[in-house]
Amino acid sequence: VADARQFSPPEGAALGYVTQTTLSVDDTAGIVAALEDTFPDIQAPAAESICYATTNRQEAVKQAAPGCDLFLVVGAPNSSNSRRLVEVAERAGAARAMLVQRAAEIDWLVLGGIGTVGISAGASAPEIIVDEIIAAFRERFDVTLDIALTVKETETFPVMRTLRDVELTAADMAFVNGDR
Template identity: 75%
Template sequence: MLHTTTKPPLTIRLCQPRGFCAGVDRAIQIVVLALKKYGAPVYVRHEIVHNRYVVEGLQSLGAVFIEELSEIPAEHRQSPVVFSAHGVPKSVPADAQARNLFYLDATCPLVSKVHKQAMRHQRLGRHVLLIGHAGHPEVIGTMGQLPDGAVTLIETEADAAKLAPADPEALGFVTQTTLSVEDTAGIIRALQDRFPALHAPAAESICYATTNRQEAVKETAAGADLYLIVGAPNSSNSRRLVEVAERAGATMSLLVQRASEIPWNDIAGISTLGLSAGASAPEIIVDEIIDAFRQRFDVTIDLAITATETEDFPVMRVLRDVELTKADMAFVNGAA
């Protein structure tokens, strides 16, 4: 007698937008274009974006990831070196010039905007308050735009409460681009309550992609038995999405890098799954995770579209003469 096993039903609330943002897309494109134009090796200082799948894919094409410029062998001093999308302190391009290195700066234009806002505050005589997470490459890069002592890092409302500036009337703030919108708003309110003369940046610091992804998760979290965020543990924007899902009503929220990290034994009884991806997570992993659920559940996809993103950041002029194949573009866009 033939026995058939019926798969339990599962609705996947799939967020859109999700995954790669324009800044990540541009950074990956810069490395791929540099490899095509100049050949391997192309050195990349720090992970170009916080995702091992992307890093390993670029390594397979000939990219070499380093943490310091001193790691570049003398015989490869003519090879390009790419600075990551997170931005670097001013000391890094200065070091590259001193070593006669050819560098390509893949800093996200929205991170560069924060750098300019911080420098504008200082130019106007203000001490800069940077709201962000200590040790994150973007924070290190932003603080490194100004002299030592010109920037104070504020991580929490408790930090805001104990701040004792030399001149409370001459303060300006900027934020890391990948923070929780709600947490950041609370810290800004705490600072403004204490320092009414606090100057905001001329434009919003938290980037459009961070805001859009958080809003999409917020709108789809209520009633979800499990919310999965595809992203790396060192990805700030991905970790914030996990927090947003939990606050917005998901029973459980997890950060995973691949389908192999999903705790299948612990989630057997779920009927509604929320699914999104951080700004540095490729779409191919989202597809991998959906396929893994299809093997175990009778899946219905409920696409939750909360915003349409049309931003496109062009690469630097020196790389614009290089053409990408369809396979190149699939890799750049996270589809391969």
């Protein structure tokens, strides 16, 4: 935010901004507000540039994290939006937040005394991995699920033209559905 306020463009320069698709919505809002306050004529993107899935997940984490003893985010260490979800969980009030790729990465010995665990996933993390982690918790603890649904995602994406007429085999469908 300070950098946005201190930015000094050449006199008469046309200004615009875009945001990285995986940035924290809250962080981006502060930067955008600073830019718009400092440069009233700055041009905004034609559409929201933060991915809808990233925005929705951050909102769900903000709702679910307060009061959690532990908040797990399923995702890869190189996933910007997954790392951002860990930060959002910590800022929203989770006592501890961590990034895991699989249930096997969880140190079950340190979870003694943990009462409430929140789980979310980065945009590219497969749902089957979230299910795997929930199953691993069920094997070890008495689990009650409360689902924090902040928005119903209704986005649909057309199949690429080159794949529209391709017939999928049963093995293809099993892979897509996570049944392998």
